[in-house]
Amino acid sequence: MMYLRSQERNAIFFWKLYVTLCLLYFLTVVNCDRNEIQLSSDGYENVLVAIHERIPEDSIIIDRLQDIFISASHHLHKATLNRTYFKAVTILVPKTWTAKSDYEPATTERYSIANFVVDEMDPQYGDNPYTRQSRTCGEPGDFVHFTDRWVKDVEYSQQYWGDQGKVVVHEWAHLRWGVFDEYPDGDDDHFYYAENGQVEATRCSAEIIGESYDIDNGDRCNNDPQSREMPGPGCRFYPDMDSETTASLMYANYLNSVG
Incomplete structure (x- = not known):
């Protein structure tokens, strides 16, 4: 069941997922620490998704991010044998986008500390979603990178990567638990x-x-x-x-x- 509360896109509840939109006023790097995700009553809260200011304004990105994390919450709940889910996710909108009455002003949120980022294509990865993991196995990753095309173009994403919600859960395992891929990535290990x-x-x-x-x-x-x-x-x-x-x-x- 889906509920709309307050102004049209201010808050959405579905599959125990709560998504809020905030307007980004500053992109200044405050510190090198990532946004701290919290686990409360089996639900992950304070998950920060940020859109880079070089991404052209497009409300479809916000709509798709909401749908993707709703789906991801379902798949995470199933993959963890009903133990956990995404409870609260905040989408950070760049200050270069038009301010809207249903956006809440950002406080401590910054693109530089986001857990998930939407940015331009990385030359090394193309449109592939990826998690930067600078630590060893079992230690949390740094952030997950999505491109705006991967987020918006559902047909394209599903053709090459499958269900976007499952992709998020795959990357979440990298980000949250420091799990590494189980598929071959070298020429000699196939x-x-x-x-x-x-x-x-x-x-x-x-x-x-x-x-x-x-x-x-x-x-x-x-x-x-x-x-x-x-x-x-x-x-x-x-x-x-x-x-x-x-x-x-x-x-x-x-x-x-x-x-």
């Missing part, structure tokens, strides 16, 4: 020899089925683990999107069976 000598694709879990193709020519790679023949360097494993095997959110959150 396949491995199992203890029985058979060749397996790197995936989680090993029960996930799929096919292997060469990214250079599209040809099917050797897909028989009993051949004990390691696929070529251009081969990649592609999970079956309709597989009913449960996979890890840190491996392939885009699979239908995940979340």
Whole structure:
């Protein structure tokens, strides 16, 4: 059930998620500490999402962020076996955008300390959502980066990354718990020899089925683990999107069976 309270977009309640909008008056860096997220009565509060001032004004970004975190709250609740959810999320609007009566003035909120940021494309990552993790495994990340296109273009985002709410939960595991990805990210770690000598694709879990193709020519790679023949360097494993095997959110959150 959704409730609108006060002025049109001042507060929204859905799936125990509370989103408020604040107008950003200053972008000055106050300190190097990130915004402190709080856990209260099983709900995460004081989660700060900030839009950079170089992003052109577009109310669709605000609408989409609300929808995305509503979906993420649902998936987080399910992924944690009903233990937690997003309870309060604040969206920080840049001072370059038009002031509106339903915006609340920012107080201590700053883009420089935000937990999630919406900014232009990063040359290294493109439109890929990512979490900057400057610490070791098990320690919180710094912030999650989204591009405005990833936020606004639902069809584009779902085609390449799947459900946006599940993407947020994937990145949340990086940000909050310091979990690292469970998919291969180097050229030499896409396949491995199992203890029985058979060749397996790197995936989680090993029960996930799929096919292997060469990214250079599209040809099917050797897909028989009993051949004990390691696929070529251009081969990649592609999970079956309709597989009913449960996979890890840190491996392939885009699979239908995940979340």
